[in-house]
Amino acid sequence: MDTALTTLFLGTTRGAVFALAAMGLVLVWRGAGIVNFAQMGQAMFTTYIASSLIISGHGYWLAFLIALIAGALLGALVDLAIMRPLTRRSHTGILASDSMRATVPVIASLGILGILQSLAGMFWAAEERGFPTPVSDVAVKAFGKTAPFTNFDLFIIIVVALTLVATTLFFTKTGMGLAMRATALNPEVARLSGIRIGRVRTLSWAISGVASSLAGLLITPSANLSPNTLDLILIVGFTAAVVGGLNSLPGSVVGGFILGLLIAIINVYDAPDDVFLALLVFLLVVLILKPSGLFGSKKVRNA
Amino acid sequence: MLEIRNLIASYGRVLAIRDISFTAAAGKITTVIGANGAGKSTLLRVISGLEPATSGSITWQGHSLLNKTPEAIVRLGVAHVPEGHAVIASLTVAENIEMGALFRRRTHKQDVRVAISEMYALFPRLEERRNQLAGTLSGGERQMLAISRALVSRPSLLLLDEPSLGLAPLVVEQIIATIKQLCISTGLSVLLVEQNANTALGVADHGVLLSLGSVVADQPAQLMRADSALRSAYLGY
Numbered sequence: 001m002d003t004a005l006t007t008l009f010l011g012t013t014r015g016a017v018f019a020l021a022a023m024g025l026v027l028v029w030r031g032a033g034i035v036n037f038a039q040m041g042q043a044m045f046t047t048y049i050a051s052s053l054i055i056s057g058h059g060y061w062l063a064f065l066i067a068l069i070a071g072a073l074l075g076a077l078v079d080l081a082i083m084r085p086l087t088r089r090s091h092t093g094i095l096a097s098d099s100m101r102a103t104v105p106v107i108a109s110l111g112i113l114g115i116l117q118s119l120a121g122m123f124w125a126a127e128e129r130g131f132p133t134p135v136s137d138v139a140v141k142a143f144g145k146t147a148p149f150t151n152f153d154l155f156i157i158i159v160v161a162l163t164l165v166a167t168t169l170f171f172t173k174t175g176m177g178l179a180m181r182a183t184a185l186n187p188e189v190a191r192l193s194g195i196r197i198g199r200v201r202t203l204s205w206a207i208s209g210v211a212s213s214l215a216g217l218l219i220t221p222s223a224n225l226s227p228n229t230l231d232l233i234l235i236v237g238f239t240a241a242v243v244g245g246l247n248s249l250p251g252s253v254v255g256g257f258i259l260g261l262l263i264a265i266i267n268v269y270d271a272p273d274d275v276f277l278a279l280l281v282f283l284l285v286v287l288i289l290k291p292s293g294l295f296g297s298k299k300v301r302n303a
Numbered sequence: 304m305l306e307i308r309n310l311i312a313s314y315g316r317v318l319a320i321r322d323i324s325f326t327a328a329a330g331k332i333t334t335v336i337g338a339n340g341a342g343k344s345t346l347l348r349v350i351s352g353l354e355p356a357t358s359g360s361i362t363w364q365g366h367s368l369l370n371k372t373p374e375a376i377v378r379l380g381v382a383h384v385p386e387g388h389a390v391i392a393s394l395t396v397a398e399n400i401e402m403g404a405l406f407r408r409r410t411h412k413q414d415v416r417v418a419i420s421e422m423y424a425l426f427p428r429l430e431e432r433r434n435q436l437a438g439t440l441s442g443g444e445r446q447m448l449a450i451s452r453a454l455v456s457r458p459s460l461l462l463l464d465e466p467s468l469g470l471a472p473l474v475v476e477q478i479i480a481t482i483k484q485l486c487i488s489t490g491l492s493v494l495l496v497e498q499n500a501n502t503a504l505g506v507a508d509h510g511v512l513l514s515l516g517s518v519v520a521d522q523p524a525q526l527m528r529a530d531s532a533l534r535s536a537y538l539g540y
Binding site for chain 2: 186
């Protein structure tokens with residue numbers, strides 16, 4: 001019974017972080033039609049920024065805030081400096097073919113991932129370092145019993161829940177949220193309606209950057225920080241996004257929690273070494289049996 | 304006044320518009336008719352900035368529309384309703400209309416609210432269905448919604464592409480009558496592209512007949528409607 005509860009809590013907290021990572025991927029996919037493999041590289045980079053601030057004596061919360069802002073700026077920068085110039089020249093040379101036009105930005109994102117990891121290696125990674133939590137990360141004790149979760153687990157769940165509520169309100173209640181949905185669903189009609197889709201897309205990259213930066217800050221305390229720490233989160237986040245249908249934000253969140261539980265079950269009842277294999281098998285099974293995911297519409301690219 | 308001079312444009316690799324010149328008077332309905340492939344839709348897409356022009360000039364009320372983005376052209380008062388009832392199916396009716404007014408929501412807050420309620424007054428069926436997804440509407444209702452999405456931006460020039468496509472004659476009549484009424488009451492100018500020449504010439508003030516990307520006739524709609532030689536040569540009836 002205790003093991004089952006532990007698994008459930010572990011799965012939920014991990015799932016919350018995976019949901020953030022998946023959401024970040026879906027935002028850029030819907031907004032710009034690009035699977036951004038650099039995403040968790042960006043998150044790794046901003047987590048290093050936070051870590052350096054903390055090591056040099058600044059408080060956790062300041063570092064937390066600055067990492068989120070850096071996430072937004074880095075996301076916007078990737079779009080403005082690399083993705084936009086790539087799509088602007090879409091009728092020349094190799095970019096004149098449709099399939100290359102879809103592929104080149106994805107390759108570019110892999111390149112960005114490589115650059116970010118090398119830069120992080122140059123700046124920071126003489127050795128792996130730990131990353132602190134803002135609240136206690138030992139199991140909560142109450143009424144003489146040990147609970148199957150820590151204060152930091154509760155912190156993660158609250159932060160992610162607040163983020164999801166804020167994102168939902170933003171998309172459904174604000175004009176900019178409507179502009180972002182319209183741009184994702186039908187860019188031509190959006191432009192004819194006067195929506196400046198270039199700016200909207202940059203904003204998608206920025207929000208995605210914040211979500212993944214947050215995911216990095218929340219997951220890193222459970223592992224050491226190194227330029228490659230977050231690679232696994234990218235794969236999990238991508239699988240979660242595909243399970244959710246890739247174009248559905250609620251789907252990506254549900255996908256995140258499903259993956260969280262799956263990984264927790266394997267960790268607890270099988271062996272941590274099998275996680276990676278299980279992930280890939282799960283991804284393949286979903287792609288073969290239900291390629292549109294649990295929540296996606298059949299035609300992923302269209303309204 | 305919309306003034307088009309020596310316009311040349313391609314659609315993909317096809318030279319769709321080979322030197323078109325005509326003017327459309329303000330406050331009037333000008334219809335552009337012609338067979339499939341005459342370049343009608345491309346013409347509207349070039350005017351609204353969706354496709355680039357190779358050369359020539361397009362001015363609306365003294366503003367050049369050439370080399371501007373669709374986002375900028377809407378702000379000059381030119382609203383385009385593209386072919387095929389262009390609404391966003393997975394947004395609600397209310398969201399589709401609101402979308403057309405987004406760019407004015409800060410500068411004209413009060414007027415946006417008025418404009419939205421005017422759309423519901425114009426097409427009461429949209430108000431009944433305001434919380435439904437646009438994808439659940441009938442073809443006629445979708446066309447009404449697409450037109451409302453354009454009109455809510457308070458354009459001075461409305462570009463309408465084949466509003467009759469796939470709709471029952473009665474519905475077409477109702478939509479066209481509403482547009483005509485708007486022209487008379489608000490001074491809206493309309494450039495109406497139609498395959499159905501008879502309907503279009505019946506409501507328009509002026510007609511422009513295109514064939515293979517060139518203007519072959521440019522005259523008052525009534526005259527064009529009565530010209531049986533022209534009809535049989537280019538419109539096949």
